Amino acid sequence: MKITLGRTAPCVNSLALLGVSGILWFAFAWQLLLHELPCPLCLLQRAGFAMVGIGLLLNIRFGSRPLHYGIVVVSALAGMVSAARQVLLHIAPGDPGFGSPFLGLHFYTWALVAFFALLLWSGLVLMLDDMGSAPAAGGKRAPGWLGKLATVAFLSILLINVLSTTVECGFGPCPDNPTGYQWLP
Amino acid sequence: MMLPFVTVLLSAWFAWRGHRCASIGAWWLTLATFIAWCFYHMTDPMNLSL
Numbered sequence: 689m690k691i692t693l694g695r696t697a698p699c700v701n702s703l704a705l706l707g708v709s710g711i712l713w714f715a716f717a718w719q720l721l722l723h724e725l726p727c728p729l730c731l732l733q734r735a736g737f738a739m740v741g742i743g744l745l746l747n748i749r750f751g752s753r754p755l756h757y758g759i760v761v762v763s764a765l766a767g768m769v770s771a772a773r774q775v776l777l778h779i780a781p782g783d784p785g786f787g788s789p790f791l792g793l794h795f796y797t798w799a800l801v802a803f804f805a806l807l808l809w810s811g812l813v814l815m816l817d818d819m820g821s822a823p824a825a826g827g828k829r830a831p832g833w834l835g836k837l838a839t840v841a842f843l844s845i846l847l848i849n850v851l852s853t854t855v856e857c858g859f860g861p862c863p864d865n866p867t868g869y870q871w872l873p
Numbered sequence: 874m875m876l877p878f879v880t881v882l883l884s885a886w887f888a889w890r891g892h893r894c895a896s897i898g899a900w901w902l903t904l905a906t907f908i909a910w911c912f913y914h915m916t917d918p919m920n921l922s923l
Contacts (some may be wrong), residue, residue, distance in 0.1 A: 761902055
């Protein structure tokens with residue numbers, strides 16, 4: 689007997705997109721509530737999560753395809769590089785790290801764990817998703833309520849990140865240790 | 874620094890509106906800007922000693 693995701697593949701992708709959106713929403717809420725501005729590497733990790741979300745959104749909207757899973761894997765690897773770099777920046781003994789820790793770990797460490805989990809998720813789902821029932825590439829499909837919810841959560845947090853990053857850094861590079869929003873008095 | 878967020882938002886918008894090729898193109902653009910910012914922010918020496 690062959691075990692496949694079958695019709696649950698869009699649901700699995702929607703849940704993953706909801707998870708990625710949740711991570712981005714949580715990071716933004718932390719930024720607002722604790723007044724901790726994201727550093728350039730933190731922003732690159734957010735961009736990595738957003739790029740992962742594109743592969744998941746394409747799976748939801750057009751059906752599962754190897755190209756879409758490839759986007760998830762490459763994006764997770766890109767995010768992993770920036771998270772690993774930041775972990776290494778603060779790995780020396782006595783270094784307090786950047787920002788406040790959450791459940792004992794800094795956000796960049798959590799990001800490294802999350803990107804690794806996304807890679808693992810992609811591997812497992814690729815083993816189980818036969819992609820046989822998906823429409824041909826380019827053929828649109830109507831997402832269910834879970835897919836719509838995940839997409840709205842994802843699109844809205846992306847828009848918020850565009851505005852937030854522009855207010856924080858303007859159109860140029862961000863300072864290494866930001867202390868205030870450049871576009872706010 | 875806001876450019877990757879703009880292109881990834883465009884990519885998501887294209888995907889949602891059903892333009893698959895445009896969405897994937899915008900994702901490639903996002904990856905290119907991501908790599909450019911990596912070179913800008915990740916090439917200074919780290920405070921590590923062996």
